Amino acid sequence: MRIDWIDDIIALLDTGSVVEAAAMRNVSQSAFSRRIQTLEILLDVTLIDRRSKPNRPATALRNHEEQLRQAARQQRSLIKKIQTESQSGSRLVVVACQHAITASLGPQIVKLISGLGKAHVRLRSANLDECEALLLTGQADFSITYSLDSDNSDHRAAMTMEAFIANERLIPVYGTQTVKEMLWRFHTGSLDVIAYPADVFLGIVVERQIFPRLERQCRLNIVAETALTLAAMQMASAGVGVAWVPEALAQADLRDERLSDLSGQLGGLEMQIVARKRAEDAPDLHARIWNALSRAGAVVP
Structure with a gap:
């Protein structure tokens, strides 16, 4: 869905009326109404409750308000990411870290990765389960987490590769x-x-x-x-x-x-800090990052 379509819908949800939404979007009421009608035809949904006076957002639209707002945020973030990479020639690298690792080793991780080429590093701080989920779903390129010698429950072995970083x-x-x-x-x-x-x-x-x-x-x-x-x-x-x-x-x-x-x-x-990545083939920059992370002590001062 185009970002301007979502912005029209968000304006409708923010104001609760076609008149005020049109003013927020800096268009006439008639032009805004035509845009909403076009959207309704394209999506085969009802966006406005025309039985109420004045017209208001449809109940079904209100029921999915948070998902629509999240979609708008995600689209803007994606556009910003593309613009940043296009303007700087850098590539976004997402690293999911447990909270304590982000706080203690975050600067060293960013310094290591950014020193390997044009890379814009995003650290995603999360709990262990969330770090694993971000990696496995492709929302993170690498994860850096704690592990124990007694932890032999890694059922993801066939899907990920693991490298020791430090004790x-x-x-x-x-x-x-x-x-x-x-x-x-x-x-x-x-x-x-x-x-x-x-x-x-x-x-x-x-x-x-x-x-x-x-x-x-x-x-x-x-x-x-x-x-x-x-x-x-x-x-x-x-x-x-x-x-x-x-x-x-x-x-x-x-x-x-x-x-x-x-x-x-x-x-x-005693614990270990380990890095993980998906087992699939990776771009050249990711391969260089993995080789660097795999060198014990690379990110430990």
Whole structure:
């Protein structure tokens, strides 16, 4: 569907009347009405309820308002993408990353890819399942996610290729200023913790592999829950509770002693960062990017 057709429909939905929609689109009422009638014939749908006075958008149109608005946004984004690539000669490369990886390694990923040729990099920050879906549906060219040695459930092996990027540790951190008091409470049998939702990767990891061991030593008090590792880290820094975060994400705060690494007392977990791409043949630029990502340590400072 042409973008100007969708804009006409959106104007009709925004204003609720043909008269006001025509004014918004800077055309006469009669011209706008003819455009809507032409659309109705082409699409074989009713867009205006002509039984009401004044005429208003049809109920069926209202029922699909959000999908139409989304289609308009997608079309504009596509046009902008084409214009950008045409004007700069660059190619769009979409990389889906888990949120914490975007925050910790995002700059290195962009620098690596953009240095391989004329590439406009778009980082899509998402949960693990969403990263996998974006890759498999072709909405992302590459995914960069966490993995565990014990994770042998990759049923996508025939559809994707995987490359090891780096090891990563999931470590417990807490604000340095009050860490002694927190450890005293831990040794007396109580530990305040920041949890992740049960339906996200780190939530599953912490719930299954970290909390059970600690529960044999003390009573765990979940004082807050967040899906964002950056938020968990900030709460830990403020003394709300202990948070388990990727070590790369916490490096600056550990170096500046705003956070303390409590792996020795509470235990951490070894993870890997892996890149994936679809197994199908790829354009030359994608092949160069994959070769670069496949070199261990390429994006790790």
